[in-house]
Amino acid sequence: MADQRQISKAVIARLPRYYRYLGELMEEGIERISSNELSARMKVTASQIRQDLNNFGGFGQQGYGYNVKYLYTEIARILGIDRQHNLIIIGAGNLGQAIANYTNFEKRGFMIKGMFDINPRLIGLVVRGVEIRGIDDLEQFIVENEVQIAALTIPKSKAPEIADRLVKAGIKAIWNFAHTDLNVPDDVVVENVHLSESLMRLSYRVCSMQDERERKAKEKLAKENAKMHGQEA
Amino acid sequence: MADQRQISKAVIARLPRYYRYLGELMEEGIERISSNELSARMKVTASQIRQDLNNFGGFGQQGYGYNVKYLYTEIARILGIDRQHNLIIIGAGNLGQAIANYTNFEKRGFMIKGMFDINPRLIGLVVRGVEIRGIDDLEQFIVENEVQIAALTIPKSKAPEIADRLVKAGIKAIWNFAHTDLNVPDDVVVENVHLSESLMRLSYRVCSMQDERERKAKEKLAKENAKMHGQEA
């Protein structure tokens, strides 16, 4: 039931993707799937799928494969999305509202209990049934509503201070969209979503793709040139 | 000048973080830094820093360390953020607008040329000087404005169809926020930002932290119990 020894970060990172594909299989009405078939769909090796899943126990059956529905619920359990998580959003700008409006989060057990902002013009507004509050009420609200997770969608300048307040108020995890790293105690989880870093990685890949294209084009040209001269000679 | 052999994905993933820290060092007015000092700040090994940077050439100097400003501009060059990238945003909801409103992207050379949506009530609105257009104009706009990158902030149901249109129109990269994987040719870059997967990873980590806490508490209790009985005997 409890997770045995330390599972590698790479495995955890892949689990949600398995979960997504299993959900799609269920929608397609597929009842069972072999690691080989899933491997073809997901473009990972069948070996990796079996290895990954076996970190948590044997969910398959020799000669049969995996039962889609069973595996789906098991992964949900492993990820902890079969339980309810109370969540607040700090920063009610576009990003905060985007998160508030994504209904699927609630399907996965992430209940948005409140939103907070310092902008007086936003305070009092209601987004998807959730009222935007002033940041002063933060600590009390966290305790009263048993909030475990805070999404931090505020500018980086305010982030460290708010993070400290969240930690002191007993928050268990911070979903950090601020463009900075946070210093928190070891037992507080920080999951970073650094969009600017993601965009830079994309930039790198675009540029190296471009470089490769140019290199190949040059190579081709050189080859053709050599051939031409060969014909002339 | 051109990147030599294939650099590992892990190294690329770390570059933007180096860039961020170097930017902060510059703001603090620090001119030079050793791999050891940087290692302490960033909480990675000095060895890894030197190894990473040396993939792209020797930016440091023995006995001195690294010149912050020089390294900063070199990493910018490697990441390709010293050049201009023309970008469009498809999907002008909260997430699309959040991206449009993040001014730092433009500082890094990402120019938001246009926004698109199917919602007629959004079409014609202007976000940060960028007009929201109907999706019909997509192909023509991409060609006329030499758009290289498209941020896809639309529901997953529409994503594959739009991705196809983008590819046919000659887009070089897709920054994909839709909750699905995209099938594109090998020479089109896809950088995924799957927020729901990020939140599930956070969920896993919160739960296993909780498990660990409980395990430790139980252990402690057992030990204390044993001690008590020892005293009694």
Added chain:
DNA sequence: TAGATTGTTAATCGATTAACAATC
């Protein structure tokens, strides 16, 4: 039973860390 496919061990590959000679 025979065929299929898992669970799991062993082999390979790649990434990180340690160590140190080169050199500023």
Added chain:
DNA sequence: TAGATTGTTAATCGATTAACAATC
């Protein structure tokens, strides 16, 4: 020059892939 710190090679560690016996 002596001290500091890089660049780079070697050693270690971890993750992925291959292979196959177990078993449904």
